[in-house]
Amino acid sequence: MKVLNFFYENHPKFEISYERKVQIPLCNIIIKGPKFSGKKTLIFNYLSQFKP
Secondary structure, X not given: OHHHHHXXXXXXXXXXXXXXXXXXXXXXXXXXXXXXXOHHHHHHHHHOOOOO
């Protein structure tokens, strides 16, 4: 929860934002994958849907 609060207070800066084919459909999901596969972008796109 501390990590979510940190990113909620300190908005991440995207230089390039790609629209992903996959979206996060549910609140409870485990995201696994290799480095640089877009996991962080999926999370940031999901969190950006919510208003501060």
